[in-house]
Amino acid sequence: MQEPARADSPETPPPGADEALPAAHAWARRGQALSRLWPTSALLCWLLGWGLLTALQPQGAVLALIGAVLPVAALAWLHERRWRRFMVLGGFVASLLAGPGLALLPAWSWLLPLALLLLMYPRSTWRDAPLFPTPAGALAQAADQIRLPSGARILDAGCGLGAGLRELHRCFPAADLHGIEWSPLLAWLCRLRHPWARVRRGDMWAQSWAPYQVVYLFQRPESMAQAEAKAQSELESGAWLISLDFPLPGTPAILVQPLAGRHSLHVYRF
Ligand SMILES: C[S@@+](CC[C@H](N)C(=O)[O-])C[C@H]1O[C@@H](n2cnc3c(N)ncnc32)[C@H](O)[C@@H]1O
Structure with a gap:
């Protein structure tokens, strides 16, 4: 049986796209480097966030929050997978909410995502595939x-x-x-x-x-x-x-x- 043509064959780039390509490639390379570091990359992002928050405290709480969340959000965005982005940024925001400054959440709330993860992935499925959805139109x-x-x-x-x-x-x-x-x-x-x-x-x-x-x-x-x-x-x-x-x-x-x-x-x- 003949192999059908690739659905994602590259098209001719629009005028002006050439200049954008090196920058896009540089971001893609940074994203790949972060992905190789996963899950250590998440820990590093959170450490950086808390470091910035502490360093910026003398400038006022609002500025410190903005100065910490924005770089973490940018680094989260660099991760290739959407759920990793969500975990990096969501984890940092959760740590802020539960952390000593705000203490809006009880300390044990850190265990909730873990409990959710265990419900989603009971231990015996770890040797099989985790949840990745079939893309729309794939079949x-x-x-x-x-x-x-x-x-x-x-x-x-x-x-x-x-x-x-x-x-x-x-x-x-x-x-x-x-x-x-x-x-x-x-x-x-x-x-x-x-x-x-x-x-x-x-x-x-x-x-x-x-x-x-x-x-x-x-x-x-x-x-x-x-x-x-x-x-x-x-x-x-x-x-x-x-x-x-x-x-x-x-x-x-x-x-x-x-x-x-x-x-x-x-x-x-x-
Ligand atoms: C990559 S996801 C695919 C989900 C779905 N088939 C789709 O295409 O959208 C793999 C799924 O297999 C489940 N799984 C892994 N091992 C299993 C097993 N031994 N019995 C039943 N489900 C299992 C995982 O919990 C996960 O939800």
């Missing part, structure tokens, strides 16, 4: 290649908050959509968001994939050998496996679809 072109009877069963294995289910629903509106998610909080939220799908909390490795005509995965490279063995032993002949970003190590894909933002889709038929 559209590949789904054109897959013909399914009405009511075909599709499983999003590790469905998170349901971004993958939403895309599957868009591509296969007549399918019977199922999701399984290990995190109780994410499974509950996904059920709320997508009442049309049957979402349950459980381990995708323990659940049989045999009843499904399509299994959709967005996991980690390390999980793909296990996924391949499970698909080979459980999927019926003719069933499909779609994996976002990570190929099966020993099965040739019938379609590899490059997508925008360094993503790619790998489609297999068993």
Whole structure:
């Protein structure tokens, strides 16, 4: 099967864009350097913020706050991932609210994000993928290649908050959509968001994939050998496996679809 054209092929830059490029590249390089330092970069940003706050105290509280928050916000913005930006800036603001100056929050409030994180990522999922949503439109072109009877069963294995289910629903509106998610909080939220799908909390490795005509995965490279063995032993002949970003190590894909933002889709038929 022919590989479809890249969706993100670069276009001719508009006039004047050339001068902006070196500056943009310099910022991108700084962002990459910070990303390599993660999570130490977050600690360094918070330390810098508190250092500035202390140093600027003699100038007055408002000036000290502005002088501390703005550089931390700028450094947070340099991080490549949106959730990291949020954690750097949000963590600093939370430390200000709970810190000795304002003390608006009780000291134990620092434990709340940790508790939330543990609810989202119970320890046993740490070896599998954390939550990254399937980008909108990621499955559209590949789904054109897959013909399914009405009511075909599709499983999003590790469905998170349901971004993958939403895309599957868009591509296969007549399918019977199922999701399984290990995190109780994410499974509950996904059920709320997508009442049309049957979402349950459980381990995708323990659940049989045999009843499904399509299994959709967005996991980690390390999980793909296990996924391949499970698909080979459980999927019926003719069933499909779609994996976002990570190929099966020993099965040739019938379609590899490059997508925008360094993503790619790998489609297999068993
Ligand atoms: C990269 S996210 C993908 C979420 C969703 N499929 C999407 O595309 O939007 C991976 C999800 O798999 C879940 N997960 C990891 N290991 C799991 C397991 N053994 N059983 C069920 N879910 C699991 C994680 O909690 C996380 O929500």
